[in-house]
Amino acid sequence: xxxxxxxxxxxxxxxxxxxxxxxxxxxxxxxxxxxxxxxxxxxxxxxxxxxxxxxxxxxxxxxxxxxxxxxxxxxxxxxxxxxxxxxxxxxxxxxxxxxxxxxxxxxxxxxxxxxxxxxxxxxxxxxxxxxxxxxxx
Numbered sequence: 001x002x003x004x005x006x007x008x009x010x011x012x013x014x015x016x017x018x019x020x021x022x023x024x025x026x027x028x029x030x031x032x033x034x035x036x037x038x039x040x041x042x043x044x045x046x047x048x049x050x051x052x053x054x055x056x057x058x059x060x061x062x063x064x065x066x067x068x069x070x071x072x073x074x075x076x077x078x079x080x081x082x083x084x085x086x087x088x089x090x091x092x093x094x095x096x097x098x099x100x101x102x103x104x105x106x107x108x109x110x111x112x113x114x115x116x117x118x119x120x121x122x123x124x125x126x127x128x129x130x131x132x133x134x135x136x137x
Contacts, residue, residue, distance in 0.1 A: 007082050009065040009127060012074045015050035018125045019065050025098040028057035041069060081120070081128040089117065089133045096131045099123045111135075 011018055016032060023030040031054045036047030049067040056062050063082075068074045084095055096109045102124035109119030115135035122128050 004062065006062040006064055007080075009063070010068045010075055011050075011065060011125070012068055013049065014125070015053055015065050015067040018127075019050070019053040019055060019063075021123075021125065022055055022063055022065075025095060026055065026057040026061065026063070028055055028061075030055045035067075035069070043070065046070065081130050083130045083132070085132040085134070087134045087136075092117075092131050092133045096121070099129050099131070 009015075009018070019030060019032065032050055033052045034047060035041040035049050035051045038051060040051050041047065041049070046067075046069060049069070051066055053065045054062065055064070084092060086092055093109070096119055100109070100119070100121040100123070104122045105119065106122065107118065107120035109117060109131060112118040112132075117133040117135070118131065120128070120130050
């Protein structure tokens with residue numbers, strides 16, 4: 001049986017918009033379920049909010065997210081970053097360009113002291129990303 005560690009992102013009222021953005025960045029299949037579909041909230045105003053979204057990319061990455069119900073505190077994600085790494089500069093450059101657009105670049109996407117191409121950014125939705133392209137051997 002396989003075990004997977006997947007990022008699960010929490011938002012306040014905009015999970016659908018965020019997950020659709022990530023779908024445009026990474027491609028793949030996006031499935032979205034609402035609180036209303038499963039009767040998971042007693043508050044009718046939350047019926048359209050995302051209870052669970054699951055994005056599976058063509059390369060097998062899985063990213064999940066949801067809206068945090070109003071009765072719950074939205075947890076801070078300041079200590080967590082999503083990391084993308086691999087060897088395909090073109091693919092990872094495309095992810096970097098899309099994720100950093102409209103966000104904040106904290107470390108430019110350039111050759112790092114260890115030889116890889118590396119950058120850090122916070123996307124326009126406040127999610128932190130690290131992108132690393134392994135240097136050719």
